[in-house]
Amino acid sequence: xxxxxxxxxxxxxxxxxxxxxxxxxxxxSQIIKECYKKNIPxxxxxxxxxxxxxxxxxxxxxxxxxxxxxxxxxxxxxxYIKVKAGTSLxxxxxxxxxxxxQLAFEPVDFGLLFNGKNNEGSIGGVVACNFAGPRRFKVGxxxxxxxxxxxxxxxxxxxxxxxxxxxxxxxxxxxxxxxGSFGTLTVLTEISIKVxxxxxxxxxxxxxxxxxxxxxxxxxxxLSSSSDPSGGVFYPEYFKNHFTFNDLTIKGPITAIRIEGxxxxxxxxxxxxxxxxxxxNNEHVILETEQSNIFxxxxxxxxxxxxxxxxxxRIVVPPSESFDIINKLKIYNxxxxxxxGGNLIWVQLxxxxxxTLRDIKEFVVKASGYLTVIKIEENxxxxxxxxxxDPIKYKITEKIKKSFDxxxxxxxxxxxxxx
Amino acid sequence: xxxLQMPKVEKSIISNKDKIVSDISKIIKEDNILSHVDExxxxxxxxxxxxxxxxxxxxxxxxxxxxxxxxKYCNENKIKVVPRGAGTGLSGGALPLADCVLLAMGKFNxxxxxxxxxxxxxxxxxxxxxxITHAVQDKGFYYAxxxxxxxxxxxxxxxxxxxxxxxSLKYGATTNNLxxxxxxxxxxxxxxxxxxxxxxxxxxxxxxxTGSEGLLAVITEVTVKILKSPEIxxxxxxxxxxxDDAGNCVAQIIAQGCxxxxxxxxxxxxxxxxxxxxxxxxxxxxxxxxxxxxxGTEHEVEEYINKVKKIAEKNNSSSLKxxxxxxxxxxxxxxxxxxxxxxxxxxxxxxCMDGSIPRGKLAEVLKEITRLSKKYDLPVANAFHAGDGNxxxxxxxxANDKESLRKTEELxxxxxxxxxxxGGALTGEHGVGIEKRELxxxxxxxxxxxxxxxxxxxxxxxxxxxxxxVYPILRKCAEEGRVHVHGGKTKFPxxxxx
Numbered sequence: 001x002x003x004x005x006x007x008x009x010x011x012x013x014x015x016x017x018x019x020x021x022x023x024x025x026x027x028x029s030q031i032i033k034e035c036y037k038k039n040i041p042x043x044x045x046x047x048x049x050x051x052x053x054x055x056x057x058x059x060x061x062x063x064x065x066x067x068x069x070x071x072x073x074x075x076x077x078x079x080y081i082k083v084k085a086g087t088s089l090x091x092x093x094x095x096x097x098x099x100x101x102q103l104a105f106e107p108v109d110f111g112l113l114f115n116g117k118n119n120e121g122s123i124g125g126v127v128a129c130n131f132a133g134p135r136r137f138k139v140g141x142x143x144x145x146x147x148x149x150x151x152x153x154x155x156x157x158x159x160x161x162x163x164x165x166x167x168x169x170x171x172x173x174x175x176x177x178x179x180g181s182f183g184t185l186t187v188l189t190e191i192s193i194k195v196x197x198x199x200x201x202x203x204x205x206x207x208x209x210x211x212x213x214x215x216x217x218x219x220x221x222x223l224s225s226s227s228d229p230s231g232g233v234f235y236p237e238y239f240k241n242h243f244t245f246n247d248l249t250i251k252g253p254i255t256a257i258r259i260e261g262x263x264x265x266x267x268x269x270x271x272x273x274x275x276x277x278x279x280x281n282n283e284h285v286i287l288e289t290e291q292s293n294i295f296x297x298x299x300x301x302x303x304x305x306x307x308x309x310x311x312x313x314r315i316v317v318p319p320s321e322s323f324d325i326i327n328k329l330k331i332y333n334x335x336x337x338x339x340x341g342g343n344l345i346w347v348q349l350x351x352x353x354x355x356t357l358r359d360i361k362e363f364v365v366k367a368s369g370y371l372t373v374i375k376i377e378e379n380x381x382x383x384x385x386x387x388x389x390d391p392i393k394y395k396i397t398e399k400i401k402k403s404f405d406x407x408x409x410x411x412x413x414x415x416x417x418x419x
Numbered sequence: 420x421x422x423l424q425m426p427k428v429e430k431s432i433i434s435n436k437d438k439i440v441s442d443i444s445k446i447i448k449e450d451n452i453l454s455h456v457d458e459x460x461x462x463x464x465x466x467x468x469x470x471x472x473x474x475x476x477x478x479x480x481x482x483x484x485x486x487x488x489x490x491k492y493c494n495e496n497k498i499k500v501v502p503r504g505a506g507t508g509l510s511g512g513a514l515p516l517a518d519c520v521l522l523a524m525g526k527f528n529x530x531x532x533x534x535x536x537x538x539x540x541x542x543x544x545x546x547x548x549x550x551i552t553h554a555v556q557d558k559g560f561y562y563a564x565x566x567x568x569x570x571x572x573x574x575x576x577x578x579x580x581x582x583x584x585x586x587s588l589k590y591g592a593t594t595n596n597l598x599x600x601x602x603x604x605x606x607x608x609x610x611x612x613x614x615x616x617x618x619x620x621x622x623x624x625x626x627x628x629t630g631s632e633g634l635l636a637v638i639t640e641v642t643v644k645i646l647k648s649p650e651i652x653x654x655x656x657x658x659x660x661x662x663d664d665a666g667n668c669v670a671q672i673i674a675q676g677c678x679x680x681x682x683x684x685x686x687x688x689x690x691x692x693x694x695x696x697x698x699x700x701x702x703x704x705x706x707x708x709x710x711x712x713x714x715g716t717e718h719e720v721e722e723y724i725n726k727v728k729k730i731a732e733k734n735n736s737s738s739l740k741x742x743x744x745x746x747x748x749x750x751x752x753x754x755x756x757x758x759x760x761x762x763x764x765x766x767x768x769x770x771c772m773d774g775s776i777p778r779g780k781l782a783e784v785l786k787e788i789t790r791l792s793k794k795y796d797l798p799v800a801n802a803f804h805a806g807d808g809n810x811x812x813x814x815x816x817x818a819n820d821k822e823s824l825r826k827t828e829e830l831x832x833x834x835x836x837x838x839x840x841x842g843g844a845l846t847g848e849h850g851v852g853i854e855k856r857e858l859x860x861x862x863x864x865x866x867x868x869x870x871x872x873x874x875x876x877x878x879x880x881x882x883x884x885x886x887x888x889v890y891p892i893l894r895k896c897a898e899e900g901r902v903h904v905h906g907g908k909t910k911f912p913x914x915x916x917x
Contacts, residue, residue, distance in 0.1 A: 077670040078777050100676060130618060141618050143626060144595045159870045160863070165775040166588065166807040167847035169581045169630045170855075170862050171889065172871050173594065176626020180618070197676030224538060226559075226650045228715065265719035272716075318615035320536040343617055370620045387620050392610050397622055399877040404870070415621070 018060070021067045025150070025158060025189040031063060032187065032409070033156030041412050044183035046086050049121030050129050052114050053374055054182055055386050057413035063187065065124055071095055072190060073164075079195055080147055080164050085124030085188040092123060096195055104196045105141050106133030106296075112306040113375060124188045130180035133300040134231040134258070137223060137341050143179035145194040151178065151186040154405025164192045177400065183411040184419060185404040199260035202230075203270050204292040206248060208283045209234065209255040216323055216342050218255045218277055223319075223341040227273040231258030231296055232341030239304045239337065245291045250284075258296060302346065304337060311352045311376050313360070315345040317369030328363050332356055352376065357384055364388075387415055394419075423470075423853055425516060425887045432498055432518040436475055439498065439520070443478060446488040451526070453477040462503065462521050466568075467511035467854055474501065474515035481526045483601065483609055483639040490637065490884075491607030493520055499883050500605070502633045504545055504576030507568045509771070510852025512580065512632045512888055522637060524575060530554050531640070537615045538645050539598055544575020544638045548582075551643065560645040563590035566848065567756055575638040581630030583848040585681040588806030589714075590646070592848070594629040601640035602628060605879040615642060627874075632850050633885040635878050649714035652680070653724055654748045657731045658705030658738035662686065665707035666782040668734040669805045672711070673778065675730065677723050681712040682806035683755055686785065689762075689800035689813070690754075696761035699754030702738040709805065710751055758802050758813070766798070766815030772831050774838030775847035778808045787837050788812055795830040797823070809847035810838065836861055851889045859891055 015034060022028045035042055043059035045051060046066050065086035073082040076099040083092060089107065096102055108131040111119025120126070127149075132141030139145075148162025161174035178186055209215035215234040222229050235243070237253045248254075259270045270286060287295055298304075305312055317325055319342030326336065326345065335348040349356070357373070364371045365388060373386045389397065394416065401408070401419050413419065432439070440454050453459050454476040463473045475498075480486045493500050499519040506513055515521045527543035533554055534541065540551050540562070548569040551562040565584035566572055572582065578600060583592040590596070599613030612624040619625060628636055659665040665684055672679065685693065685701075690708045694701040701708055709731075713723045724741060731739055742748035754761075762769045776784050785801060792799040792814075802811045812834055816827040835845055839861045846855055859868060872890060875882065 075777070075779070077674045078779055079673060099674075130623075132618065136617060140591065140595055143618070143623055144591065153870060157866045157870070159867050161867065161871075163775075163842065163844050163862075165777060165843050165847070167583050167592065167775045167804070167809045168844040169848060169850055170845045171851065171859065171867075172635075172874060173581065173626055173630050174870070176594065176623045176629070179626070180621070180623055185622075197678065200676070220536065224535070224560075224647055226647045226716070228647075228649075261715075262719055262722050264722060265716050268718045269716055316616045316618065316620075318534075318537040320534075340617065368614050369616055372620055389621055392608060393612075393621060393624075395608075396604075396610060396624065396878070400622055400624075400627075400874065403873040403877040 019062045019064055021064050023067050025152065028063070028068070028187060028189055029152045029156050029158050032152050032154065035061070035409050036155050036407055039407055039409070041409050044187055044411050046122040046125050047088060047119060049114070049119040050110055050125055053110070053129065054414040055417070056381055057411070059412070065122065068189070076101055076195070078164065080192050081195055082164060082190060082192040083123055085191055086122050088122055089120035089126060100198045101195045102198045103145065103193065104135060104139040105145055106135045106300050107131060107142065108133050109301040110374075112301050112303060113308065113312065116306070118301060123191055123193065127179050127188060127191055128181060128183045134233065134296055134339055137232070137343060138228070138230045143176050146175040146179055146191060147194055148192040149175055149178065149188055150190040151188045153186045154407060154410050158189070159186065162192070166194065182414050184401060184414055185410065187410065201263045201266045201289050202258055202260040202292050203266050203289065204231070204287040204295055205257045205259070205270055205273060206250060206285050206287060207255045207277070207279050208250045209253050212326060213323055215253065215255040216319070216338070218257070219338070219342040220319060221277055222257045222273060225273055225276055227259060227269040227276070229257045229273070229341070230260045231256070231299070233299055234338040235304070236335070236337065238335060242298065242304050243295065245287060245295070247285055247287055247291055256295065258292065299339065305346070305348055308348055308375070311349040312374045313347045313349065314372045314374050315347060315364050315369060316343060317345070317364060317367050319343050321367040321369060325364065325367060325369070329360065332360070352380065354380065354383055361385075361388060389416055423856075424892050426499070426892065428516070429497070429518045433475060439496075440476060442492060443476075443489060443520070446492065447478060447480055447485045451479040451481065453479070459521070462506070462523060463515060465503070465506040465508045465511060465513040467509055467514065467852065470511050470514050470853065472515050472517060474519050474521035475517065477521045477523050479523050479526050483603065486522070486603045486637055486639055487607045487609050489520070489522065490603055490605055494605050494607065494881065494883060497881055497883065499886055501885050502637045504573035504579070505547065505571055507572040508576060508580060508850060508852065509773070510846070510850040510854040512850050512852040512885070514853055516887065524573070524637070527575070527639065534615065535560070539615055539642050540645055541640065541642045542574055544578070544641055545573045548572050548574055548577055551645070555645050556648070559648050561648050562643055563596050563646055564593050574641050574643065578629050578638050578641055579631065579633050580848070580850045583807065583809065585683060585804060588682065589678050589680045594626060596644055597625060597629060597641070598644050599642035600625060600628060600638055602636035602638050604636050605884045613642065632852060632889050634875055634889060635884070637884075650716050651720050652712060652714040652748065653720050654710060654712040654742040654751050655724060655727060656701065656738070656740040656751055657709040657711065657736050658702030659707045659709070660705060660735060660737045662707045662785050663782045664734045664736070665709055666779065668709065668731055668736070669781065670779050671730045671734065672727060675726060677726055679711050679723070679806060680714040681710070682804070683710040684708065684781070684803040684805045685755065685758070686801040688798065689758060689802055692761040692765055692800060693754035693758055696764060697754045697757045699750055700740070701754055705737050710755055755802070762800060762813045762815060766817065768816050768818040770814045770816070770827055770831055772810070772812045772814070772834055773846050773849040774810050774835050774843055776808050776810055776838050776841055776843035778805060780841040780843070781805065784810065784837060784841060788834055791830055791833055795826045797827060797830055804847070807847070808843065832858065853888055856889060857891050859889070
């Protein structure tokens with residue numbers, strides 16, 4: 001006992017500090033143990049790329065993982081990389097690049113939106129927030145790629161689940177419940193994540209789409225095609241200045257569909273898709289790999305909202321509902337674009353009131369969808385529900401929260417009041 | 420393992436059987452309650468047929484409200500409940516308890532909606548896996564996860580076990596193909612997680628429930644995504660004169676950026692046994708044989724097959740055959756899928772293990788298995804989902820010889836422990852159930868297991884839903900774990916396996 005306490009004392013940083021920057025998981029565990037003992041709420045952060053997403057909450061101290069970084073193990077032939085949670089996406093991607101591999105789920109980069117410059121954050125944050133980019137409908141999101149993790153729960157205990165192999169059904173799949181839990185259950189320390197080969201080539205078919213209904217039909221057909229696209233978006237005309245490519249001669253509203261794979265196959269599939277969609281020659285252009293990459297990078301970074309001052313919401317609905325939802329949104333003076341082949345609508349609202357948000361949420365929920373407030377005027381933030389939850393799920397959420405973090409010290413109130 | 424400890428039988432519940440039947444008959448039709456010894460006999464085991472236990476009664480609810488009322492009643496009266504789908508599980512997850520109500524979901528067997536606009540199917544949990552593909556294939560769609568028992572296993576059971584299949588490297592397991600579920604918790608709460616949208620917001624209960632082996636909730640409805648069938652599928656058979664060459668070939672295929680739809684390896688013993696059994700045209704002189712399948716567009720498949728040809732040659736392949744027709748492709752698979760019955764011909768009994776290993780460790784693990792096989796003087800044949808690292812060693816023995824059974828159990832446990840040691844997992848797709856329960860401490864420490872038990876307690880504080888499964892009782896780690904089939908007399912011996 002004496003030894004243990006002595007060790008705690010030695011590895012600990014000054015407990016009086018307000019920001020802890022641990023360098024080892026033992027330190028993380030000790031900090032949380034101490035906070036558990038003393039009932040001190042902690043804000044979990046790293047590079048602050050998604051700090052503004054979620055509810056505001058009071059935390060006496062911050063646990064910042066930006067110094068807990070590094071690649072522990074990378075096995076390209078086993079298709080996984082094991083990293084410390086604070087490792088930046090930038091570092092991971094540059095390592096994967098060397099072997100022509102990637103994180104296939106293309107995490108959304110919120111940096112431009114919140115701070116005017118790219119910031120993909122840390123792998124821990126990417127998993128904890130689970131916002132997948134355009135490839136979502138084909139490959140899944142972060143939760144589908146986490147093979148295993150090690151973390152520290154709200155009692156300061158080091159726990160693990162999963163491993164580094166793809167197939168593993170040993171015990172509950174805790175990787176899933178932690179993905180998208182916004183750091184409210186466990187502080188991730190190590191993550192093993194699946195990586196996949198980068199497709200050697202990609203092209204984007206861009207179709208002039210003056211009619212929204214037709215655009216959504218293009219997306220529906222594309223996603224049901226054996227051409228196997230990996231991206232499908234619709235941008236209305238007001239965003240045209242964001243896409244000034246040499247080859248993009250269409251200046252109106254556009255539907256864009258990405259095809260990736262081996263060179264010849266991409267060529268063949270894009271031709272096939274064009275035929276399936278019955279697109280005339282003068283109504284479409286094709287972006288080759290280089291321009292296509294930039295196009296999807298812009299989409300992934302939400303570049304069209306980079307000058308946005310105020311409010312952005314994210315609506316996910318079954319694609320068959322998208323048309324109605326967008327029509328209903330029109331009265332609110334919105335700007336939007338559609339991602340995930342019709343499953344996801346990013347919506348900018350210049351003016352927002354509590355009533356507006358309530359009304360929108362009501363028709364989204366009615367359409368079997370959900371709405372997340374990504375960015376909102378500070379004076380309104382405290383009064384709105386950032387996430388959507390029903391009473392039954394709230395009760396279960398409360399129980400699960402308690403099973404990981406009984407004293408509610410990890411990001412308390414970040415997702416829901418009382419959680 | 421035959422002496423596996425199960426939760427304490429509550430005598431008061433058994434003596435109260437008549438009252439329980441009478442109470443439940445107020446919730447569901449009397450015809451849907453089975454209590455006579457002859458009626459409940461068929462429910463005394465699942466596909467881990469070495470273990471048998473008749474339940475107290477069997478109930479066959481027809482609606483989610485009935486499931487909810489039964490669970491609420493059992494929760495209030497502290498009666499254990501064991502849920503059951505098609506009963507094809509290989510790890511004993513649906514093994515009844517003497518004092519339990521067996522909740523048989525067999526009447527939940529309808530497809531509720533085919534939604535092509537949103538590319539999904541909504542089905543009741545006892546619809547079979549293959550029935551989903553059958554329902555949508557005329558429009559050119561299919562459901563991707565394909566456990567080998569897909570003609571009989573239920574989609575609800577697939578969710579409970581997070582079933583995989585031979586194509587899970589490219590298409591993922593059940594958890595990656597699931598959009599929503601409706602479940603009933605032990606206290607009777609009906610909840611819906613997910614739906615037809617992707618990544619439902621909030622805690623991922625859908626992901627938590629998937630693979631929870633019936634310990635957290637009873638599944639009453641499932642929404643799965645469907646995919647467009649690929650334009651073309653081609654399969655190659657490649658023989659190698661050493662296991663190392665086969666292993667290196669797998670590693671290089673992946674390293675060169677190929678993600679095949681399926682990639683299987685069988686060792687010489689199994690190649691010969693399956694070829695004798697099904698005349699699949701396998702290279703029986705090869706030390707290892709690989710079946711590799713690509714799907715997609717014609718160009719793509721051709722290009723990948725050519726790449727694989729080159730990689731195989733570089734790794735000293737001794738033979739290479741590419742399917743020229745659908746018939747030939749299915750013939751290539753027929754042998755592989757008949758691995759169970761083929762082994763049944765070789766020995767009176769065999770036990771099928773289900774470990775996961777890093778792909779690159781195949782040669783090392785097979786060498787260790789050969790060493791152990793010699794040490795225990797028991798033949799072992801090996802099938803390997805090389806794409807996703809799932810290894811199925813089949814240990815052949817004679818169960819009538821007690822010593823042979825004991826040795827087999829020891830050998831099996833040693834193999835699984837070795838899988839964990841090289842960085843793999845105890846179970847890739849069959850689940851823990853009762854079969855690998857006592858080996859959980861090999862993979863997890865006490866804190867890990869406690870965290871999982873705390874989650875269980877949060878949703879089922881009295882531990883009434885499927886107790887005695889997955890987690891060791893008293894956390895005592897014995898040395899057990901495998902599927903035991905006696906003389907082919909397992910349940911559903913004809914269903915293709917793993």
